[in-house]
Amino acid sequence: MSNSPDERGVELRELFYETSQELVQALNEEALKLEKNPADEEIVRSIRRTVHTLKGDSAACGLRELSELAHQFEDALSLESAASHAAVAEIAFATADIFSEMIAAYRNGTKLPATKALSKKIQELTSAPKNGKTRGKKTAGKTSKSKESTGKASVSKLASKADAQWTEYERLAMSKAQASGQDVLHVVTKIDAHCAMPIAGRQLVHNAIGTMGPVIAVRPDAKSPAAAKFIEFVVATVQTPEQIAAKCKIPTIVEEVSVEVLLHANAAPQPVEPEASSEAGAHDADAATEMTLPEPSTAAMLPAGSIPVPQENLLRVEAGRIDNVLNLVGELIIGKSMLQQALNEFTKRFPKEALRGKFADAMAFQARVLNDLQRSVMKIRMVPVDQLFRRFPRMVRDVARQCGREVELAVSGQDTDLDKGILDAIAEPLTHLVRNAISHGIESPEERRKLGKPSQGIVRLNAYHQGNQVIVEVTDDGRGIDVAKIRTKAFELGLTTPEEASKMSELEALNFIFRPGFSTAEQVTEVSGRGVGMDVVQSVLHRLKASISVDTRLGQGTTFRLKLPLTLAIIKALLFWVEQRLYAIPLNAVLEIARTFEGEVHQVDNYEVLQLRNQVLPLLRLGRPAPEGDRKTKLFVLIITVSEKKYGLIVDALEGEEELVIKALDEQTFSTDLVSGASILGDGRVVLILNLPAVVEHVARLRPQEMGQANSGLLLTHTDRMRLALTPEVGGQV
Amino acid sequence: MEQFAPVKRSKDGQPVRYLIVDDSVFARKNLARMIETFGGQVAAEAGDGLTAISEFDRTHPDIVLMDITMPQMEGIEAAERIVQQHPEARIVMVSSVGYQENIVAALQRGARHFVQKPVKPEVLYEVIKYVLGEDGAVSNAAGAGA
Numbered sequence: 007m008s009n010s011p012d013e014r015g016v017e018l019r020e021l022f023y024e025t026s027q028e029l030v031q032a033l034n035e036e037a038l039k040l041e042k043n044p045a046d047e048e049i050v051r052s053i054r055r056t057v058h059t060l061k062g063d064s065a066a067c068g069l070r071e072l073s074e075l076a077h078q079f080e081d082a083l084s085l086e087s088a089a090s091h092a093a094v095a096e097i098a099f100a101t102a103d104i105f106s107e108m109i110a111a112y113r114n115g116t117k118l119p120a121t122k123a124l125s126k127k128i129q130e131l132t133s134a135p136k137n138g139k140t141r142g143k144k145t146a147g148k149t150s151k152s153k154e155s156t157g158k159a160s161v162s163k164l165a166s167k168a169d170a171q172w173t174e175y176e177r178l179a180m181s182k183a184q185a186s187g188q189d190v191l192h193v194v195t196k197i198d199a200h201c202a203m204p205i206a207g208r209q210l211v212h213n214a215i216g217t218m219g220p221v222i223a224v225r226p227d228a229k230s231p232a233a234a235k236f237i238e239f240v241v242a243t244v245q246t247p248e249q250i251a252a253k254c255k256i257p258t259i260v261e262e263v264s265v266e267v268l269l270h271a272n273a274a275p276q277p278v279e280p281e282a283s284s285e286a287g288a289h290d291a292d293a294a295t296e297m298t299l300p301e302p303s304t305a306a307m308l309p310a311g312s313i314p315v316p317q318e319n320l321l322r323v324e325a326g327r328i329d330n331v332l333n334l335v336g337e338l339i340i341g342k343s344m345l346q347q348a349l350n351e352f353t354k355r356f357p358k359e360a361l362r363g364k365f366a367d368a369m370a371f372q373a374r375v376l377n378d379l380q381r382s383v384m385k386i387r388m389v390p391v392d393q394l395f396r397r398f399p400r401m402v403r404d405v406a407r408q409c410g411r412e413v414e415l416a417v418s419g420q421d422t423d424l425d426k427g428i429l430d431a432i433a434e435p436l437t438h439l440v441r442n443a444i445s446h447g448i449e450s451p452e453e454r455r456k457l458g459k460p461s462q463g464i465v466r467l468n469a470y471h472q473g474n475q476v477i478v479e480v481t482d483d484g485r486g487i488d489v490a491k492i493r494t495k496a497f498e499l500g501l502t503t504p505e506e507a508s509k510m511s512e513l514e515a516l517n518f519i520f521r522p523g524f525s526t527a528e529q530v531t532e533v534s535g536r537g538v539g540m541d542v543v544q545s546v547l548h549r550l551k552a553s554i555s556v557d558t559r560l561g562q563g564t565t566f567r568l569k570l571p572l573t574l575a576i577i578k579a580l581l582f583w584v585e586q587r588l589y590a591i592p593l594n595a596v597l598e599i600a601r602t603f604e605g606e607v608h609q610v611d612n613y614e615v616l617q618l619r620n621q622v623l624p625l626l627r628l629g630r631p632a633p634e635g636d637r638k639t640k641l642f643v644l645i646i647t648v649s650e651k652k653y654g655l656i657v658d659a660l661e662g663e664e665e666l667v668i669k670a671l672d673e674q675t676f677s678t679d680l681v682s683g684a685s686i687l688g689d690g691r692v693v694l695i696l697n698l699p700a701v702v703e704h705v706a707r708l709r710p711q712e713m714g715q716a717n718s719g720l721l722l723t724h725t726d727r728m729r730l731a732l733t734p735e736v737g738g739q740v
Numbered sequence: 741m742e743q744f745a746p747v748k749r750s751k752d753g754q755p756v757r758y759l760i761v762d763d764s765v766f767a768r769k770n771l772a773r774m775i776e777t778f779g780g781q782v783a784a785e786a787g788d789g790l791t792a793i794s795e796f797d798r799t800h801p802d803i804v805l806m807d808i809t810m811p812q813m814e815g816i817e818a819a820e821r822i823v824q825q826h827p828e829a830r831i832v833m834v835s836s837v838g839y840q841e842n843i844v845a846a847l848q849r850g851a852r853h854f855v856q857k858p859v860k861p862e863v864l865y866e867v868i869k870y871v872l873g874e875d876g877a878v879s880n881a882a883g884a885g886a
């Protein structure tokens with residue numbers, strides 16, 4: 007309330023920008039539905055409702071161009087007949103696009119897109135179906151006739167006849183009012199024949215009724231000549247009809263009043279949305295008589311509760327504020343580990359001190375609350391994946407059309423929650439994967455029929471929780487990826503040798519598709535395009551500490567599986583030492599920790615490997631290479647999984663596990679992608695968090711002849727290498 | 741001039757107090773006479789909108805009879821300002837037929853009713869009873885005077 011009108015205007019616009027996105031999205035969804043069921047009148051009505059809301063909202067924000075276009079479309083829809091529903095869907099798509107362009111233009115203060123072509127299309131829509139037009143005219147004639155005839159009749163007769171005149175919007179307001187525990191009354195007043203100022207009288211009656219409850223509809227229009235004789239109101243109120251009638255019997259102005267209950271209040275009252283009434287008021291102005299619904303089938307009131315009243319128990323909060331809270335929680339966690347450390351020292355120094363127990367209790371309590379706090383804050387950031395999945399039906403339709411495919415989109419697991427930041431970040435990669443699945447995965451309808459598959463391909467989007475991760479899958483039932491061709495291609499591009507290629511597992515071979523520029527050449531027709539941008543997909547996922555894996559069966563389809571962390575901000579990590587430096591990796595990547603001797607490490611094709619039980623693991627040596635002939639030195643090997651593959655990470659010593667609050671590193675400070683972030687420990691030490699996929703890739707990408715040395719010393723700087731080269735016996739285990 | 745059953749304030753039985761606003765002295769006297777026949781009392785008179793506001797603040801009348809066209813401040817603005825300050829104020833606009841839009845505007849800004857010039861006593865009497873609602877001693881129906 008303390009806001010100035012200007013601030014409120016800005017706030018209102020911001021709200022509009024946000025809510026309008028949802029409306030445009032809804033419009034897209036409805037258009038899709040209509041395209042599937044062109045005969046469904048209800049969908050057309052719901053499109054009209056959506057457009058109407060957009061119109062009203064944008065007009066309230068003073069966005070004239072948008073509201074005019076919406077108005078035009080809405081008008082066209084109210085005249086439209088079943089024959090042209092397909093055209094409606096087409097135009098609804100186009101309108102949705104223009105709307106979102108316009109909204110973006112308003113928001114950024116840029117030039118508005120041209121709407122002429124679209125508005126012409128909309129006009130064509132109204133003029134094309136002849137029967138639709140005549141029907142509209144006929145009913146319009148009928149209603150005006152009925153009005154004239156009732157002009158002479160008694161008010162009660164008029165009241166019973168007037169039920170078909172409410173617009174969709176007004177009906178919605180009525181059922182909302184009903185759901186909120188108000189009766190909806192139809193009031194017909196006859197203006198005193200001697201009243202010299204009927205318009206003023208009308209306003210007076212309007213005011214009087216307005217004191218009883220929100221006025222939903224007023225008929226006829228103030229300018230119409232009939233307005234001097236009768237006025238009809240629909241009002242939502244808790245008062246009795248008798249009270250209303252008494253209130254409306256205004257001396258010298260109203261001669262006769264009849265009140266009729268249209269809808270009885272629902273038993274369980276719900277909070278009313280305040281805008282219902284105010285919007286209805288704003289709507290009066292354009293509630294011209296031609297807006298009346300022609301279909302007699304819809305003349306009866308909508309049944310109670312047929313339109314769900316969404317309970318707006320939501321807060322819209324700027325994401326930055328939540329990030330701020332999360333940051334503070336992060337600081338608290340650092341504080342907690344500081345305390346813990348101090349307590350440990352205290353315990354060591356005064357093992358007999360009785361106070362120790364008290365401290366420990368308080369610490370445990372604080373840790374528990376902190377844990378809950380962290381989880382709650384993280385939950386605020388969580389949004390259902392549906393927010394992202396919702397965009398796809400429209401996109402799938404468009405891409406399928408472009409490529410001449412028949413595709414059905416199946417979505418599951420849309421309730422799975424994911425951090426908003428992650429959700430936003432995977433939008434692009436996921437779009438890319440879906441696009442690829444349609445254009446390169448799914449075969450053309452003829453080809454599918456030849457193969458004995460249904461002509462309509464299926465693209466599946468699925469999301470689910472797995473441990474501390476969220477998995478998002480994109481599956482198609484198309485042709486799959488031919489691994490043999492990838493091998494050939496990789497060799498052609500000089501990425502591998504024929505011998506290596508033949509030894510490569512399918513998974514390893516498939517990983518080539520994530521190499522930059524892998525499939526820019528067109529020879530690999532089956533997978534061409536599969537690799538375009540796949541490196542981008544992967545680099546985005548790496549940044550998120552997420553991974554992607556491929557699962558494909560020739561002729562049966564492909565699944566891309568994204569493994570995403572629940573949140574970006576805090577991870578459980580394993581801390582270890584390499585070359586007297588502290589590093590961390592996400593704990594969920596660690597399968598087990600093994601101890602071994604240098605003598606157990608073997609060289610195979612320039613790779614260092616370790617036989618662990620009956621598995622051979624490629625090793626990643628982060629520190630300096632083992633001294634020649636050293637077989638006794640003990641080694642720690644962290645067994646990790648990266649993209650479903652196991653590796654052994656050779657480290658010097660282990661520090662322990664800890665919850666790390668990740669601080670992002672800017673690219674000026676760190677030019678390597680081997681490190682994905684840093685964190686501060688309780689004692690103020692800084693630890694670098696390794697980006698495991700990048701580390702693995704770094705090793706895999708090295709050319710074979712370099713492999714022997716370069717496999718080692720990944721994390722050493724140039725000066726470190728120099729130092730080690732000069733004094734090979736220095737350094738080593740801590 | 742015909743006689744009317746007196747309308748008193750229902751809370752204390754005292755005469756209803758009026759503020760009459762019109763730039764014409766004749767019109768004010770005319771209205772004052774009618775009011776007396778209703779058993780009412782003229783609390784104050786004003787010849788323009790500004791005076792009307794200060795007189796309202798001083799006397800807190802039960803009913804304001806407000807002309808529309810006046811010097812300095814028009815009746816609509818005066819009515820609006822009074823209602824903003826005192827939402828409970830009962831303002832009846834008094835105007836000629838030609839000013840219908842102005843009356844609609846005044847009603848939208850919080851005026852309670854209107855009468856048409858030349859004012860007929862029986863019309864004004866009914867309007868006043870209606871506007872007073874339950875607060876008038878000659879009350880009409882239940883539910884009025886919200």
